[in-house]
Amino acid sequence: MPERTELRLTPQRGAVLEVLKAADDHPTAAEVYERVRVAAPGIGSATVYRALALLVSTGHALELSLGDGTAARYDANTSRHDHAVCERCGRAVDIDQPVPDGMVAEIARRSGFTITGYDLQFRGLCPECQSGGAGQGPGRRQ
Amino acid sequence: MPERTELRLTPQRGAVLEVLKAADDHPTAAEVYERVRVAAPGIGSATVYRALALLVSTGHALELSLGDGTAARYDANTSRHDHAVCERCGRAVDIDQPVPDGMVAEIARRSGFTITGYDLQFRGLCPECQSGGAGQGPGRRQ
DNA sequence: CGTGATACTGATACTCGTTCTCAACGATTG
DNA sequence: CAATCGTTGAGAACGAGTATCAGTATCACG
Ligand SMILES: [Zn+2]
Ligand SMILES: [Zn+2]
Ligand SMILES: [Zn+2]
Ligand SMILES: [Zn+2]
Secondary structure, eight states: OOSSOOOOOOHHHHHHHHHHHHOSSOOBHHHHHHHHHHHSTTOOHHHHHHHHHHHHHTTSSEEEOOSSSSOOEEESOOSSOEEEEETTTOOEEEEOOOOOHHHHHHHHHHHOOEEEEEEEEEEEEOHHHHHSSSTTOOOSOO | OOSOOOOOOOHHHHHHHHHHHHOSSOOBHHHHHHHHHHHSTTOOHHHHHHHHHHHHHTTSSEEEOOSSSSOOEEESOOSSOEEEEETTTOOEEEEOOOOOHHHHHHHHHHHOOEEEEEEEEEEEEOHHHHHSSSTTOOOSOO
């Protein structure tokens, strides 16, 4: 007798999760949809959006706003980490260096806020876009 | 012979700028539109969007993505600063404590990125929402 | 002034990412 | 098998932002 239907792993949801786990590039919902259609050809976009929301709400994925005006991206790496986003090709890489606790405490003290978390995105040029004049083409946006 | 028409301060643009300067709550474009209609009743929303984009591109205002999925907000305070956003009422207050240079340098070294800037948003509860159970009502979103 | 060139405006149509609605489907239980 | 209920896919709906376009204001110049 299941008191709570935690997360029924339907084929569609499994496929979405697989795509997320296999991705290392923080795809948008639209990109997840594109990729998941290989494994689940008939899947509808609404189902992908619903699956992503479900995975986020159950802690199996993170939803990222990279602050560059682009759509939200999804990340199967649910440990606390930040990102550096290339302004040219849109690539987002993981940054595993947290803000010092002292700084957070100081900001809480000064602002009166109870700080429950933060989001930090660095902007710049990725190594590829610095060297190769063309890099690998302007990927996303801008 | 004016070689470049820099920025013609039309009544509409002036009104938008006044609204921005008077605001201390980082309004969205829609909110700016609402407010500016008091001073410029016939103004169209497209004009507000155009004025905001112009102000941003000429350095008279900043466009903020607060990472909470809500629309972009605008800020007449163009000096470098970050924000703390209340998860309950949506209020965004200024934070004037930059990330230590050493941390940025370390991240640039590790990631190989050339870091040109960053965006940092703290999440939490504002003083009003901590105490007053009701605060001033759930303002924006969530 | 009048004239044309150019910038700006407001209404509206449009785009596009995301959410909603709903009928059909499928798993589960008894 | 029948009843239940969560899930699905199609498509409609939504909303922020953008593009289009005809009309208007501004300006330089004669
Ligand atoms: Zn790049
Ligand atoms: Zn990541
Ligand atoms: Zn609050
Ligand atoms: Zn600010």
